[in-house]
Amino acid sequence: MARPHWQNCIAHFDEAVAGFIEEYFGDTDRRCLIVAAAGFDPRSRHVATLLAGSMGERLTGLFVREERGTPDASLVDAADENADALSDVVPLSEIVAVNIFGNDNAPIAGSQIAAIIGGYGIAPDVTDIVLDMTALSIGVGFPAARLLLAHCEEKGIAFHIMIASNPELDDEIASEPGDRPMAVRGFVGPDHSGSTQDVARIWVPLLAKGRSAALDDIGRSVGETYKICPVVPFPSRDPRRADSLIAEYETQLVDEWQVDPRDLVYVSERNPLDCYRILSTLKTRYDQTMADVFTPSIVLSPVGSRVMAAGAWMAAVEHDFPVQYIETVRYDFDPAKAGVVAGPDLIVHLLLSGPAYRELEPAALAESVEPPATSVPE
Structure with missing residues (x-):
């Protein structure tokens, strides 16, 4: 399926994201589902907090807890704190665990998230789905994004990707790769x-x-x-x-x-x-x-x-x-460093599907073209 509008799709950055959220999601007719990580990353709450501030109970959440190996206790504590905070910010939410590796240490994150999203009942009145890719691993985030995009395109609703990025903080998070x-x-x-x-x-x-x-x-x-x-x-x-x-x-x-x-x-x-x-x-x-x-x-x-x-x-x-x-077997990160890392978070928003692009669809374009008033001889 070609998506020519992606070349110049609607995008916002930094301060403009907050303005967009206030204006767009402040509309009381909007109902939004956010899918995001509930891990140790200190940026995990950023997007959900912005959305909740404008939507309140019109926002529901599906938060993913990635489970891998035996992480450091400090990371487990940070993940628990983030999960509790996300539940407080988005009371109408669910936290689900995704096992990154199976019993034989084979990566199974993709099949796990596919099963979760496939079995999750997205309410029929949802007008927007936001995937917060900030702290999702590639093995979880990429399949989730593809499945959610397909759902949104089928239902004709808006699909957004949001990210709270901090390159300096990324550099402080070390990881141990798996072997497959x-x-x-x-x-x-x-x-x-x-x-x-x-x-x-x-x-x-x-x-x-x-x-x-x-x-x-x-x-x-x-x-x-x-x-x-x-x-x-x-x-x-x-x-x-x-x-x-x-x-x-x-x-x-x-x-x-x-x-x-x-x-x-x-x-x-x-x-x-x-x-x-x-x-x-x-x-x-x-x-x-x-x-x-x-x-x-x-x-x-x-x-x-x-x-x-x-x-x-x-x-x-x-x-x-x-x-x-x-896939990553384990992470090494000191949550205490989050407050001393230079530079504020960079916020990105992309609108990738939905009614905003309806006029760009080929069928809509064909219907909008009026026949000429007079015929031109060949």
């Missing part, structure tokens, strides 16, 4: 087995601080590649963030991945649409340059920034890109 890289549920990509041309894989990993081991494992699982095009944040709040990541990944970039500097991809740290547009352009260019020679297959591996990951999700949905990822 795999495609994210719902993002395995097209089947090229019947292609008469060789498949040329273009791997697009999104670089993030401290994630080199995870990307090494993911890269090996992707297999032989035609090119590797790493993504780094620029422009960014820290003007040297891209340089720091390139320095951190120097061994992989130069010795292992043999990346041509011209293949580095620069996307905005605060605007997911920039990542979406650039990845879409990348597909168009490879489709054109490889025509009749290879079948290009762009493989995404978003780690780190949820803002950039949201743009990657849009591109993956629009162009059927496979998403190769590795």
